[in-house]
Ligand code: SF4
C-alpha cells in the first residue's frame with residue numbers, strides 16, 4: 001500500500017476545520033484561475049508559500065494537475081534522463097492510439113529542466129523573511145517528485161544552498177515514508193471465484209497448488225525479521241481461505257509486523273474476527289462482477305465491508321473494467337452503500353503467461369467515456385477514484401487526468417522500479433517469488449535463500465529495466481512524460497520480456 005502523500009504531509013496540509021468566508025472565496029478563486037491553465041502557477045505557488053493549511057492543500061493539488069512533469073516521479077536513475085535518451089525497442093510498439101493532448105505537449109513548464117518553475121520557487125523563497133516559513137515552503141516543494149533534482153540544483157545556483165539541502169532531506173524522508181520496504185505474500189492460491197481477468201489465478205483455475213505449511217510460514221517470518229522487514233501484504237488467491245489465517249494474523253501481530261490485505265470480501269467469520277481483532281493498515285475489497293450480480297454473494301460482500309468500516313478499518317473498494325460498456329457507476333454506488341469513500345480501478349492487463357483475459361493496448365482509449373462518467377459522478381458525490389494500475393495519461397480526458405494527478409494515484413502506479421526493484425515482490429506459498437503480481441514468473445529459488453529483498457530483486461532487475469524502457473506507443477518517444485520516464489503508459493507485462501531474463505524455471509504455471 002503506497003501513498004503519494006505521506007500521513008505527515010497530509011496532516012501538515014490538512015484543511016482547517018473552520019473555513020471562513022474569506023478562505024472559501026480564495027478557494028473558489030483558485031479553482032477558477034486553475035481552470036484557465038498554467039497561467040495560474042505563480043498565484044498557486046504564492047499560496048503554497050503561505051501559512052493557511054487549507055489554501056496550501058488546495059494549491060498543491062491544483063499544481064499537481066497543472067504540472068504533470070514536476071509531479072510524477074521518474075523511473076530513470078538520478079541524472080540518467082538528461083544524458084541517456086530512452087533505449088527504445090521498436091518490437092511490439094503500438095502505432096498511435098491517441099494523439100498527445102495539447103495540455104501535455106505544449107505545457108511551458110516542461111521546458112528547460114523546469115526552469116520556469118525553479119525561477120518562481122526561488123522568487124517565493126527570496127520573498128519569505130522568516131527561516132521557519134522558508135523551511136516549510138521548501139518541505140512542501142519536496143512533493144514535486146519529478147522536479148526535486150532540478151529545484152535543488154537551481155537553489156544552489158541562486159545562493160540558496162541551505163534550502164537545497166533542506167529540500168533533499170525532505171524529499172528523502174518523504175520517499176521513505178511513502179514507499180516503505182514490504183513483501184506481498186500469497187499464503188494460498190485458492191479462491192472461491194473464477195474471474196477471467198485475474199492475473200494471479202486464471203492460469204491455474206484448478207489451483208492444485210498446496211498452501212504454505214507451518215515450516216514455510218515460519219521460514220518467511222524469520223527471513224523478514226532477519227532483514228528488518230516490518231510490513232507484509234496478504235494477497236492470493238483469496239488470502240482468508242488460508243486454513244491457518246487467524247493464526248497467521250495473530251502471529252503477525254505478536255511479531256510486531258504491520259500488514260495490509262486484498263480480499264474478495266467473501267470472508268468467513270473466523271477470518272473476519274481475526275482481522276477485526278488485529279486490524280490491517282488497509283484492506284482492499286475487490287468487488288467482481290461474479291459477486292456484484294449475484295444477490296447472496298453481494299450481500300455477504302457488503303456485510304463484510306460494513307463490519308470493517310464500523311470497526312474503523314481503512315477499507316477501499318477495488319474493481320476491474322474489462323469492457324468500455326461496463327456499468328462503472330454500479331461499483332461507485334456499491335462503495336457508497338458500504339460506507340467506503342475511495343474506489344480503486346484498473347483495466348485488466350495480461351500476466352506474464354497471458355493466460356488471463358485482458359484489454360489490448362489499442363483498446364485502452366475506448367475506456368475514456370467510462371472513466372469520464374465515473375470521475376464526473378465521483379466528484380459530484382465527494383468520492384475519490386484512484387488508479388490501481390497504469391493507464392496512458394494521453395488516453396484520458398483532461399478532467400480525468402486532473403482527478404488522478406490531484407489525488408496522487410498516477411504517481412504511485414507501477415512501483416516496481418523502487419528500492420532497486422524490490423518494492424513489489426510477491427512471495428507464493430512455496431516461497432518462490434516474482435517481481436510483482438503482473439510479472440508473475442517465479443524465481444528458481446525460495447526467497448528465504450536470498451540475502452534480503454534487494455538481492456532477491458536482482459533476479460528480475462534486468463528484465464524490469466528493459467521493459468520500462470519499451471514504450472507502449474511510438475509517440476511515447478517524444479512525449480515529455482515518456483522521455484522523462486514519468487508515464488509507464490500501461491503495465492510492464494504488456495512489454496516483451498528481456499532476452500536476458502533469467503526465467504528458465506519450469507514452474508507449472510509457465
Ligand atoms: S508491472 Fe507494474 S503495473 Fe504491472 S503488475 Fe507489476 S507493478 Fe503493477
Ligand code: SF4
Nearest residue numbers: 394476479482487489
Ligand atoms: S508516455 Fe506515452 S502513454 Fe504516457 S502520456 Fe506520453 S504518449 Fe501517452
